[in-house]
Amino acid sequence: MSVDQKTTASVPLARPNQGSHRLDASALAWRPTDSPGFWVKPLLADAAGGARTELMRIDPGAYVGEHSHDQLEEIYVLSGEFFDAERTYRPGDYCVRAVGAAHIAGSKTGCTMLLVYRA
Numbered sequence: 001m002s003v004d005q006k007t008t009a010s011v012p013l014a015r016p017n018q019g020s021h022r023l024d025a026s027a028l029a030w031r032p033t034d035s036p037g038f039w040v041k042p043l044l045a046d047a048a049g050g051a052r053t054e055l056m057r058i059d060p061g062a063y064v065g066e067h068s069h070d071q072l073e074e075i076y077v078l079s080g081e082f083f084d085a086e087r088t089y090r091p092g093d094y095c096v097r098a099v100g101a102a103h104i105a106g107s108k109t110g111c112t113m114l115l116v117y118r119a
Contacts, residue, residue: 052118
């Protein structure tokens with residue numbers, strides 16, 4: 001079974017109980033975050049398990065100081081460059097952070113990445 005959810009949906013897709021669900025992320029508007037210059041397109045939100053998947057765009061020059069997350073964070077860079085205190089990540093680079101790992105985040109040139117958060 002396949003289900004299409006129109007891109008005008010105000011919430012990301014929920015974890016499917018069966019079949020495949022589709023969302024046209026290219027048609028979704030970028031949503032601002034609490035950090036200036038950081039934008040997201042929520043794709044999946046699993047209310048029961050707490051996992052979520054998002055596209056994130058970081059504007060050139062945007063930066064956020066040290067912070068951590070209460071979930072495992074997975075990052076896959078799609079375009080541009082992203083940096084933390086350890087290195088610069090480029091398209092195709094993957095990073096996974098432990099729950100509670102303190103880090104900074106930013107981009108000199110701008111970037112788009114796929115983020116996955118899970119317990």
